[in-house]
Every structure is written in C-alpha cells, then in structure tokens.
Amino acid sequence: MASVKQFEDLEIWKLARILCDTINKIANRTDLRKDHKLYSQIDGSSGSVMDNIAEGFERNGNKEFVQFLSIAKASCGETRSQLYRVFDRNYITTEEFHELKEETITLSKMIGGFMNYLKKSDLKGSKYKTD
Numbered sequence: 114m115a116s117v118k119q120f121e122d123l124e125i126w127k128l129a130r131i132l133c134d135t136i137n138k139i140a141n142r143t144d145l146r147k148d149h150k151l152y153s154q155i156d157g158s159s160g161s162v163m164d165n166i167a168e169g170f171e172r173n174g175n176k177e178f179v180q181f182l183s184i185a186k187a188s189c190g191e192t193r194s195q196l197y198r199v200f201d202r203n204y205i206t207t208e209e210f211h212e213l214k215e216e217t218i219t220l221s222k223m224i225g226g227f228m229n230y231l232k233k234s235d236l237k238g239s240k241y242k243t244d
Contacts, residue, residue, distance in 0.1 A: 120170035125227060128220050129163035129185070132192065135213065143204045151202070155195040161188035162220070175231045182231070186224040193217040 120126050136159045140146040145155075162185045169181025193214060200210040 120167040123166060123170065125185075125220065125223050126163055126166045126170075128216070128223070129159075129166055129189075132189075132213075132216055132220065133159040133163055135216075136192075139199070139205060139209075145199060145204045148202065148204075151195065151198055155192060155199060158188045158191040158195060161185065162192065166224075175234060179228050179231050182224050182228045186221055186228070189217050189221045189224065193221075 133156075136155055140152055140156070146152050165181045165185035165188065169178040169185070172178055172181065196205075196210060196213050196217065199205055200207070205213070
C-alpha cells in the first residue's frame with residue numbers, strides 16, 4: 114500500500130523549518146529576543162514560510178497551493194530583509210549572515226521552482242479527482 118504524501122515530506126517545508134529553528138536559536142543565544150519588534154517580525158515571517166507551505170498543501174488543489182506558496186516565497190524574502198537588520202544590529206556574525214542569506218535565496222528559488230512545476234502539471238490536486 115502506497116503511503117500518502119504529507120507536507121512534512123516536502124523538501125521546501127523541511128528547509129523552511131530549519132530556517133525558522135535557526136532564527137529561534139539565534140534569539141536564544143543573543144539579545145535579539147529583547148529587540149521585541151524585530152524578533153516578532155523575523156519570527157513571524159520565518160514561521161510564515163513553513164506554515165503557508167503546509168496550509169497550501171492541505172488545501173488539496175494546485176491553484177490554492179500555488180497561491181500559498183507565493184505567500185511563503187514572499188515571507189522568505191521578508192525574512193531575508195530582516196536578516197539585514199539582525200546583522201546590522203550585531204546579533205549575528207558576517208559568516209552567519211551570509212550563510213542565512215544564501216539559505217533564504219536557495220529556499221526562495223526552490224519554492225518558485227515548485228510553483229512553476231505545479232502550474233504546468235496536469236494534476237490539479239486530490240480535491241479534483243474523480244473516481
């Protein structure tokens with residue numbers, strides 16, 4: 114019996130989760146958490162990446178999934194922008210900044226590629242299946 118795919122199986126969701134966790138680890142070892150507004154924004158945007166991937170997947174339709182992936186991609190860009198402020202305020206090193214920036218660029222490209230795949234796919238999603 115074939116197993117049903119879950120959003121947790123998606124590589125983009127796994128990478129988004131790692132990004133979100135990394136932001137949390139930075140907040141735990143620095144004073145970022147005390148910078149309440151910036152912390153709230155970057156925690157929210159990094160969480161939005163993984164959450165929108167999951168929510169779109171659970172909609173069971175490619176058009177809706179693409180819409181939610183678009184939001185996830187935008188949140189990834191927002192997180193990348195906020196990383197500049199995290200760096201400028203000396204919460205992370207130059208090396209950490211460049212590594213995280215590259216992770217967000219890679220993730221954004223992967224989300225975009227998956228969106229393109231879904232747009233071109235003949236499969237429209239399980240909610241459109243007819244038996």
